[in-house]
Amino acid sequence: xxxxxxxxxxxxxxxxxxxxxxxxxxxxxxxxxxxxxxxxxxxxxxxxxxxxxxxxxxxxxxxxxxxxxxxxxxxxxxxxxxxxxxxxxxxxxxxxxxxxxxxxxxxxxxxxxxxxxxxxxxxxxxxxxxxxxxxxxxxxxxxxxxxxxxxxxxxxxxxxx
Amino acid sequence: xxxxxxxxxxxxxxxxxxxxxxxxxxxxxxxxxxxxxxxxxxxxxxxxxxxxxxxxxxxxxxxxxxxxxxxxxxxxxxxxxxxxxxxxxxxxxxxxxxxxxxxxxxxxxxxxxxxxxxxxxxxxxxxxxxxxxxxxxxxxxxxxxxxxxxxxxxxxxxxxxxxxxxxxxxxxxxxxxxxxxxxxxxxxxxxxxxxxxxxxxxxxxxxxxxxxxxxxxxxxxxxxxxxxxxxxxxxxxxxxxxxxxxxxxxxxxxxxxxxxxxxxxxxxxxxxxxxxxxxxxxxxxxxxxxxxxxxxxxxxxxxxxxxxxxxxxxxxxxxxxxxxxxxxxxxxxxxxxxxxxxxxxxxxxxxxxxxxxxxxxxxxxxxxxxxxxxxxxxxxxxxxxxxxxxxxxxxxxxxxxxxxxxxxxxxxxxxxxxxxxxxxxxxxxxxxxxxxxxxxxxxxxxxxxxxxxxxxxxxxxxxxxxxxxxxxxxxxxxxxxxxxxxxxxxxxxxxxxxxxxxxxxxxxxxxxxxxxxxxxxxxxxxxxxxxxxxxxxxxxxxx
Numbered sequence: 001x002x003x004x005x006x007x008x009x010x011x012x013x014x015x016x017x018x019x020x021x022x023x024x025x026x027x028x029x030x031x032x033x034x035x036x037x038x039x040x041x042x043x044x045x046x047x048x049x050x051x052x053x054x055x056x057x058x059x060x061x062x063x064x065x066x067x068x069x070x071x072x073x074x075x076x077x078x079x080x081x082x083x084x085x086x087x088x089x090x091x092x093x094x095x096x097x098x099x100x101x102x103x104x105x106x107x108x109x110x111x112x113x114x115x116x117x118x119x120x121x122x123x124x125x126x127x128x129x130x131x132x133x134x135x136x137x138x139x140x141x142x143x144x145x146x147x148x149x150x151x152x153x154x155x156x157x158x159x160x161x
Numbered sequence: 162x163x164x165x166x167x168x169x170x171x172x173x174x175x176x177x178x179x180x181x182x183x184x185x186x187x188x189x190x191x192x193x194x195x196x197x198x199x200x201x202x203x204x205x206x207x208x209x210x211x212x213x214x215x216x217x218x219x220x221x222x223x224x225x226x227x228x229x230x231x232x233x234x235x236x237x238x239x240x241x242x243x244x245x246x247x248x249x250x251x252x253x254x255x256x257x258x259x260x261x262x263x264x265x266x267x268x269x270x271x272x273x274x275x276x277x278x279x280x281x282x283x284x285x286x287x288x289x290x291x292x293x294x295x296x297x298x299x300x301x302x303x304x305x306x307x308x309x310x311x312x313x314x315x316x317x318x319x320x321x322x323x324x325x326x327x328x329x330x331x332x333x334x335x336x337x338x339x340x341x342x343x344x345x346x347x348x349x350x351x352x353x354x355x356x357x358x359x360x361x362x363x364x365x366x367x368x369x370x371x372x373x374x375x376x377x378x379x380x381x382x383x384x385x386x387x388x389x390x391x392x393x394x395x396x397x398x399x400x401x402x403x404x405x406x407x408x409x410x411x412x413x414x415x416x417x418x419x420x421x422x423x424x425x426x427x428x429x430x431x432x433x434x435x436x437x438x439x440x441x442x443x444x445x446x447x448x449x450x451x452x453x454x455x456x457x458x459x460x461x462x463x464x465x466x467x468x469x470x471x472x473x474x475x476x477x478x479x480x481x482x483x484x485x486x487x488x489x490x491x492x493x494x495x496x497x498x499x500x501x502x503x504x505x506x507x508x509x510x511x512x513x514x515x516x517x518x519x520x521x522x523x524x525x526x527x528x529x530x531x532x533x534x535x536x537x538x539x540x541x542x543x544x545x546x547x548x549x550x551x552x553x554x555x556x557x558x559x560x561x562x563x564x565x566x567x568x569x570x571x572x573x574x575x576x577x578x579x580x581x582x583x584x585x586x587x588x589x590x591x592x593x594x595x596x597x598x599x600x601x602x603x604x605x606x607x608x609x610x611x612x613x614x615x616x617x618x619x620x621x622x623x624x625x626x627x628x629x630x631x632x633x634x635x636x637x638x639x640x641x642x643x644x645x646x647x648x649x650x651x652x653x654x655x656x657x658x659x660x661x662x663x664x665x666x667x668x669x670x671x672x673x674x675x676x677x678x679x680x681x682x683x684x685x686x687x688x689x690x691x692x693x694x695x696x697x698x699x700x701x702x703x704x
Contacts, residue, residue, distance in 0.1 A: 080272055080273050081273070081381070082271075082272030082273055082384075083384045083387070084272060087386065087387075098381040098382075099381060100380070100381060107270075107273045108381055131272050132272070
């Protein structure tokens with residue numbers, strides 16, 4: 001009961017606050033400023049859109065687009081199949097199956113590395129989680145496909161990007 | 162097996178102080194065990210409740226009023242007037258220093274280490290370790306090699322806790338492992354040309370607190386945090402070791418022993434541990450067939466109903482892999498067809514083994530003979546079975562329902578196969594393809610022991626709950642429990658289908674030996690049934 005009456009008092013206060021004519025007046029200046037800005041843009045008459053795909057905008061640094069897997073200096077995949085990316089992935093779009101690596105200096109590598117690009121939300125957590133700097137999100141954003149199967153990137157495709 | 166804990170009032174108690182609190186614990190307990198009882202977990206590497214105390218990892222050091230230096234809580238016993246501080250400056254700083262030393266030569270290759278996620282070193286490092294290393298010198302390189310057919314060692318990861326060595330000395334009694342080299346170069350190894358190849362070797366991997374010992378079977382198979390776990394019971398022999406079945410996307414990846422001091426302590430044998438591979442063997446049956454033609458799962462149940470509804474008296478051939486619940490359903494079916502008869506086949510005995518620790522592997526390689534004898538009578542695998550075979554050969558029955566379970570067994574013998582094929586209508590539940598399926602009218606895929614949900618009675622007469630490794634709704638085919646109930650529904654002897662727990666309640670209501678029991682009070686150690694079937698020795702249990 002006590003809580004209920006507190007809440008109604010709070011409401012009452014808020015009502016009186018908003019109905020204060022002086023407070024209303026404070027909105028007038030920023031609104032006017034905003035409208036002036038709008039008016040300026042109208043008068044300038046320059047388009048803010050571009051003619052995509054004829055013109056392409058360069059993404060800002062740090063833009064998160066299509067993924068790729070990196071290679072080391074010997075041309076082998078850097079990935080050691082530790083599953084950190086798939087563990088960190090909030091969309092559960094990374095599927096990995098590990099196998100023994102054929103190299104002396106490495107124990108493990110991915111046999112299968114699939115990213116379901118349809119499910120990916122491009123949050124970049126995989127890149128963040130990777131202890132080997134093996135996965136990265138490139139600035140490539142136009143990645144259309146004709147079939148769903150094409151949108152599931154396998155290891156070879158990710159390494160070739 | 163392990164000593165039974167007595168909860169008498171006569172246990173002498175010792176008063177001591179833990180972190181400033183006056184507490185009481187049974188006399189003779191170590192500080193670590195006693196503190197655990199009072200809710201304070203002291204970190205440890207080399208301590209294992211099933212092994213002797215080595216006291217070599219030093220992570221469990223605590224401050225004591227009886228010593229100027231910190232004492233190790235795993236071996237120090239509590240005493241009257243002892244004052245222990247686990248969170249004092251001295252205790253915390255010694256713990257942190259030990260942790261820093263442990264990590265000096267550790268490769269920190271958690272991303273590729275199979276132990277990551279269930280690694281004690283990882284956990285303790287998170288809680289007590291430094292966030293960076295002050296060690297700028299080169300780390301020691303120690304050997305990575307195969308120690309035996311199923312185990313390898315990554316020497317760099319080893320923290321020389323000697324748990325595996327003590328295991329081989331005390332539990333398996335085979336003593337294959339030893340420490341070679343001295344100081345920071347010391348590492349676990351085997352003697353030349355004597356690989357670790359005992360029947361309990363897999364346990365050394367479980368008890369390794371770090372990823373030094375790795376089982377070939379599980380190497381790179383999965384990350385442990387992605388797996389689902391089910392508390393189950395191994396059906397490999399009638400010992401009924403408690404296990405945890407770990408699955409990834411519905412596929413079994415490994416079996417781990419589960420602590421049960423009444424049955425298997427903390428251990429299990431390698432035969433049971435690696436036996437799950439047979440679930441996915443080529444000879445595994447997954448497709449129902451009628452007269453050789455493939456049948457959809459639903460139609461298979463319908464075909465079963467049709468064949469049974471038309472039949473007169475039915476011969477039931479059971480196996481010792483069925484759960485008590487499934488047996489109860491078979492009994493219900495047999496009772497509903499007057500003139501029916503039940504007999505059972507037994508797989509051949511395998512090798513038994515006894516270990517110095519008291520761990521045993523039974524020669525009876527099936528989980529539920531005792532349950533069958535309790536439900537169908539002592540002679541179900543004896544005279545009843547002989548009679549059933551005789552009447553099958555002389556074609557007294559036109560219909561036979563046979564259960565040929567067990568993914569590890571070689572199936573019913575030739576004579577049973579012959580008598581099954583001589584019956585006009587034979588309905589066979591089978592886990593594997595085999596000669597016994599020849600000429601069968603209806604073949605239904607059956608569940609292997611770790612896929613079953615229900616209860617088994619082990620050789621001591623202990624009723625244990627086993628859970629299916631499948632998650633509900635992912636079963637690749639109808640399990641026997643469902644099929645038999647659907648059949649009973651069709652025959653009009655059952656109103657609605659129940660879960661395994663529901664069937665067990667029915668069983669408890671109709672069968673004296675199970676009276677008063679239900680799934681929920683079986684608990685993790687299981688229950689010793691008060692009334693045991695003949696041929697099973699009484700032991701000192703108090704239930």
